[in-house]
Amino acid sequence: MNKPIYMDYQATTPVDPRVMEAMLPWFVEKFGNPASRSHAYGWEADEAISLARKQVASIIKADPREIVFTSGATESDNLAIWGVAQFYRDKGNHIITPTTEHKAVLDTCRHLEAEGFEVTYLPVQTNGLVDLKSLEDAITPQTTLVSIMAVNNEMGVIQPLEAIGRLCRQKKVFFHCDAAQGVGKIPIDVNAMNIDLLSISGHKLYGPKGIGALYVRRQPRVRLKAIMHGGGHERGMRSGTLPTPLLVGLGEACRISEEEMAQENTRLLALRERLRHGIMSQLTHVSLNGDPEARVAGNLNISFGYVEGESLMMAIKEVAVSSGSACTSASLEPSYVLRAMGVNEEMAHTSIRFGIGRFTTEAEVDHVIRIVVNAVNKLRDMSPLWEMIQEGIDPQTLQWAAH
Amino acid sequence: MAYNEKVLDHYENPRNVGSLDKQDAQVGTGMVGAPACGDVMKLQIRVNENGVIDDAKFKTFGCGSAIAASSLVTEWVKGKTIDEALAIKNQEIADELALPPVKIHCSVLAEDAIKSAVADYRSKQKGA
Numbered sequence: 001m002n003k004p005i006y007m008d009y010q011a012t013t014p015v016d017p018r019v020m021e022a023m024l025p026w027f028v029e030k031f032g033n034p035a036s037r038s039h040a041y042g043w044e045a046d047e048a049i050s051l052a053r054k055q056v057a058s059i060i061k062a063d064p065r066e067i068v069f070t071s072g073a074t075e076s077d078n079l080a081i082w083g084v085a086q087f088y089r090d091k092g093n094h095i096i097t098p099t100t101e102h103k104a105v106l107d108t109c110r111h112l113e114a115e116g117f118e119v120t121y122l123p124v125q126t127n128g129l130v131d132l133k134s135l136e137d138a139i140t141p142q143t144t145l146v147s148i149m150a151v152n153n154e155m156g157v158i159q160p161l162e163a164i165g166r167l168c169r170q171k172k173v174f175f176h177c178d179a180a181q182g183v184g185k186i187p188i189d190v191n192a193m194n195i196d197l198l199s200i201s202g203h204k205l206y207g208p209k210g211i212g213a214l215y216v217r218r219q220p221r222v223r224l225k226a227i228m229h230g231g232g233h234e235r236g237m238r239s240g241t242l243p244t245p246l247l248v249g250l251g252e253a254c255r256i257s258e259e260e261m262a263q264e265n266t267r268l269l270a271l272r273e274r275l276r277h278g279i280m281s282q283l284t285h286v287s288l289n290g291d292p293e294a295r296v297a298g299n300l301n302i303s304f305g306y307v308e309g310e311s312l313m314m315a316i317k318e319v320a321v322s323s324g325s326a327c328t329s330a331s332l333e334p335s336y337v338l339r340a341m342g343v344n345e346e347m348a349h350t351s352i353r354f355g356i357g358r359f360t361t362e363a364e365v366d367h368v369i370r371i372v373v374n375a376v377n378k379l380r381d382m383s384p385l386w387e388m389i390q391e392g393i394d395p396q397t398l399q400w401a402a403h
Numbered sequence: 404m405a406y407n408e409k410v411l412d413h414y415e416n417p418r419n420v421g422s423l424d425k426q427d428a429q430v431g432t433g434m435v436g437a438p439a440c441g442d443v444m445k446l447q448i449r450v451n452e453n454g455v456i457d458d459a460k461f462k463t464f465g466c467g468s469a470i471a472a473s474s475l476v477t478e479w480v481k482g483k484t485i486d487e488a489l490a491i492k493n494q495e496i497a498d499e500l501a502l503p504p505v506k507i508h509c510s511v512l513a514e515d516a517i518k519s520a521v522a523d524y525r526s527k528q529k530g531a
Contacts, residue, residue, distance in 0.1 A: 308469075382470065383463070
């Protein structure tokens with residue numbers, strides 16, 4: 001079987017061959033423990049890690065000493081939110097986060113609620129963006145932390161990080177940013193944006209899976225309670241032997257992404273607009289989810305009216321995408337992110353996320369346009385809702401029995 | 404999720420897609436489900452003078468299993484009397500398509516569609 005065309009770059013990315021090349025010597029030949037201070041095996045590993053730390057710091061304009069390596073963005077989110085909340089418990093017990101965050105953030109907040117903290121889940125606007133006024137209104141003297149993602153994983157919208165950071169600094173609350181989908185995709189400057197903690201994932205930027213980092217600001221200093229206890233690695237914030245090959249991979253992935261970001265974004269934007277235009281010029285009742293301007297180049301999330309998302313994915317099985325449709329999840333609920341943006345349930349069921357990236361070609365985009373247009377037309381011929389539209393009846397005006 | 408072969412077959416080669424004339428007194432139209440829940444099935448049956456369903460058509464907005472269940476039901480009801488058609492249970496549909504628990508509601512919807520189509524046909528006959 002031919003593998004489908006990969007358009008799910010928000011789920012994960014392949015490791016860049018240059019990244020793998022850089023990692024290879026660190027498995028067999030240079031296997032030393034970077035914490036071994038007494039011999040050359042340890043020294044060379046430690047040097048490699050210093051370089052990786054610089055490369056990771058550089059892509060977010062941080063100091064290498066502010067980087068804590070973790071197993072991925074989920075761990076970074078847990079460490080940042082739980083760690084800060086617990087450390088500053090005496091100062092306040094209130095956390096703010098939008099309803100469209102990743103589960104790694106939302107679930108950590110739920111967990112903290114069970115531990116007696118108070119969490120405000122901030123609604124977003126219909127374009128998916130946080131409203132600064134409502135954020136400001138939500139901050140109380142009890143608030144210690146605001147956690148807002150850089151780029152949404154489903155819709156690709158970019159939050160106004162600089163304005164959020166300025167507000168948080170002014171209100172003297174810490175600002176954690178889950179930037180798993182943002183690092184390497186948009187320019188991030190932790191100082192200009194007043195970000196205090198920032199989560200990074202390796203496998204979202206063509207690095208290996210199982211590695212990530214948390215940026216923890218030194219000036220003014222942010223402290224947190226560790227989750228992993230042991231040898232006191234990473235300045236006591238995250239114990240555990242550093243996995244040299246993975247770190248070398250993450251560092252190289254950051255180096256490449258930083259160097260190539262500008263030109264790669266130009267290329268991706270052209271491809272995405274080609275895809276968007278190709279689909280929207282040939283089909284009616286198609287809508288873009290999320291802000292049309294404030295979004296990353298590699299994401300196109302669209303709803304195909306009157307065509308259910310899962311059946312559309314079956315019809316376009318030559319393309320690997322994901323859907324906000326309930327039927328793709330065990331819960332039978334459509335995407336909570338789209339629902340939080342006020343996308344009605346019906347349209348949420350019809351959404352498809354096309355994620356393009358470093359290895360997507362123009363020929364693939366053109367092929368996908370053809371497949372999608374054919375599939376939507378075929379499914380609409382089969383759709384009773386589409387039939388109503390053709391007869392001039394809007395299904396939304398009818399009474400439907402929930403089931 | 405990997406799909407069962409029978410679901411795939413019905414999904415890729417759906418039987419009896421289309422519409423019958425809903426004004427026709429011999430035609431019963433059932434519409435069940437809701438767009439907000441992600442599935443809407445329209446099932447139409449035509450009943451001949453002997454009380455036998457001689458044609459059936461469907462249109463479905465829904466996942467692959469919902470489309471497969473509707474397609475299957477159109478095959479099953481053809482040639483049956485109304486009472487025989489009403490005897491089709493969702494469990495038989497689920498078994499035939501080997502639906503996983505999370506998709507059982509698709510078979511329930513298909514059974515409801517039959518009932519709804521029959522009810523529409525009967526009310527037309529009463530009115531006539």
